[in-house]
Amino acid sequence: MASIDDQAIDWVARQSRGGLDPDEQAAFEAWYDGDSRHQGAYLRAQGLWQSLEGVRIDSDWLVAPAVTPRAAVSRRDLLLGASGLAAAACAGGWVWLSRPKSLQTRVGEFRKVPLPDRSVASLNTDSHVEVAVTHEVRRVVLVKGEAWFAVAKDPKKPFVVEVDDVRVKAVGTAFSVRRKTSGVEVIVTEGTVATWREDLHAQPKLIQAGEEAFVSTTTPAIDVSSNAQAETRLAWRDGNIVLQNDTLADAVSEFNRYNAQKIEVADPALLQKRFVGVYHVDQPSQFARAVKLLLNIPVAVSPQRIVIGGPKDNSEINTL
Amino acid sequence: MPYGKSCGDSAPATHPDAPRSKTGGRGAAPEIVTWVRFHVIPYEAELRRWIGTVYYEKSEIDDLIQDIYFKLLKLDSVAHITDPRAYLYQAARNTIAGRLRRKRIVSIRNVQDLDELGVYDGAPSPERVAAARAELKWVLCLIANLPERCSQVMKLRKIYGLSQAEAASRLAVSENIIEKETIKGVKMISEMAKRIGVSSSVSAGDTGVVRKK
Numbered sequence: 001m002a003s004i005d006d007q008a009i010d011w012v013a014r015q016s017r018g019g020l021d022p023d024e025q026a027a028f029e030a031w032y033d034g035d036s037r038h039q040g041a042y043l044r045a046q047g048l049w050q051s052l053e054g055v056r057i058d059s060d061w062l063v064a065p066a067v068t069p070r071a072a073v074s075r076r077d078l079l080l081g082a083s084g085l086a087a088a089a090c091a092g093g094w095v096w097l098s099r100p101k102s103l104q105t106r107v108g109e110f111r112k113v114p115l116p117d118r119s120v121a122s123l124n125t126d127s128h129v130e131v132a133v134t135h136e137v138r139r140v141v142l143v144k145g146e147a148w149f150a151v152a153k154d155p156k157k158p159f160v161v162e163v164d165d166v167r168v169k170a171v172g173t174a175f176s177v178r179r180k181t182s183g184v185e186v187i188v189t190e191g192t193v194a195t196w197r198e199d200l201h202a203q204p205k206l207i208q209a210g211e212e213a214f215v216s217t218t219t220p221a222i223d224v225s226s227n228a229q230a231e232t233r234l235a236w237r238d239g240n241i242v243l244q245n246d247t248l249a250d251a252v253s254e255f256n257r258y259n260a261q262k263i264e265v266a267d268p269a270l271l272q273k274r275f276v277g278v279y280h281v282d283q284p285s286q287f288a289r290a291v292k293l294l295l296n297i298p299v300a301v302s303p304q305r306i307v308i309g310g311p312k313d314n315s316e317i318n319t320l
Numbered sequence: 321m322p323y324g325k326s327c328g329d330s331a332p333a334t335h336p337d338a339p340r341s342k343t344g345g346r347g348a349a350p351e352i353v354t355w356v357r358f359h360v361i362p363y364e365a366e367l368r369r370w371i372g373t374v375y376y377e378k379s380e381i382d383d384l385i386q387d388i389y390f391k392l393l394k395l396d397s398v399a400h401i402t403d404p405r406a407y408l409y410q411a412a413r414n415t416i417a418g419r420l421r422r423k424r425i426v427s428i429r430n431v432q433d434l435d436e437l438g439v440y441d442g443a444p445s446p447e448r449v450a451a452a453r454a455e456l457k458w459v460l461c462l463i464a465n466l467p468e469r470c471s472q473v474m475k476l477r478k479i480y481g482l483s484q485a486e487a488a489s490r491l492a493v494s495e496n497i498i499e500k501e502t503i504k505g506v507k508m509i510s511e512m513a514k515r516i517g518v519s520s521s522v523s524a525g526d527t528g529v530v531r532k533k
Binding site: 004005006009010013028029033038041042043044045046047050051053 | 354387478513
């Protein structure tokens, strides 16, 4: 005897295939009316079905489903062929398999997006990337913020991230790229990437898993160092901020990346205090509470801001 | 945080495959189904764990969950629900309390402390800011965890939106097999949803599939 949940799924599946015949309809009604648990399970099955039906990647990304292509040509391939020709005409030799695609997040938002080549891009808070896949290259422009990429292996089609003149190239690997004011930070968690500056004629630098690089945009230097804390630095993918003996100054700037409710430190002497812990990125007040308890200092919270180290304006704020 | 609103931008308001007319007036309004899809199913695993900590008759948890869905089914509208999580846990609390009342004899171990039922102390997850995206990520994770063939079929059908016939020709199998694999996939995901919730489905592998931690 199938479980109630499975019975409910069977009914939803049969109904989605087309109308039930009168006998089936009667059987369904008897099943449905017979038990309130059946009705609950039926709602759940409808929600699940919709959830699975509702997963859709934009149709202009429908390039290469992750299975062996067959001779059969679908409607979508034909449509893509047509738009590809149009794009080739204006892109001077490039054949676009998909139109450049813009992905953005707002402050406090995360987004994990499957790319048409089976790679996955995770966008951190307040970030913006443009993705284009052609026959020759998979090209991602990091316009703003930070993104982590799990790159599907495809030796024939390098995966290149561009930040201004800085290039980060991977074949099949996982790495993050973050745009900073004076350069670009690259953290490699799997495989190897090559990075270089397009405007300089220098050899690309190879960065291995477990290393990070800072590609300066003001000097020609590319600093590579080992990074035992790569997973910590990428904790944002899990919605966490991990502090490992980090200063309050660093912790505050990290929280402020994610939240409209900004943390301010009233007493500069506190900025060099160090902290350890795992916090939710969207819970700055949880962190502030920990700081208050650890340092035994006043912390004041209002919807707009959190002031560590003494409230200045009592009318606006509530003490934690 | 525009939690309640954010699912509007990608959520279809109604679903063509599940209109009430086909079900003879039975089933929930499309609005309720969509709400359940975004705000309940991805959090069911977490809800089950919470119930497990306050309700000791483990054999009855499935029934309780179905009762909770039944309560949601009976709603006329979800427009008034501003905090879906608080609402869900309140519904769970009422359902547990009702069940205990019906039992009349309550084992002292049944519930740690009846008052505790009202207190849910879980921190909100960051995905809350975008329910629709959280749900998408979660579903993709579950699909990636299916057995190979089943996962392929679900990806083609549900992610790439191919018809049954198109998926069949892609994989060089019969439509019948595609249909069977689809139903099998939904059933496996239904079981996974009982254990793996939104907050436990993160991290990705190097092939673009998402695997559970």
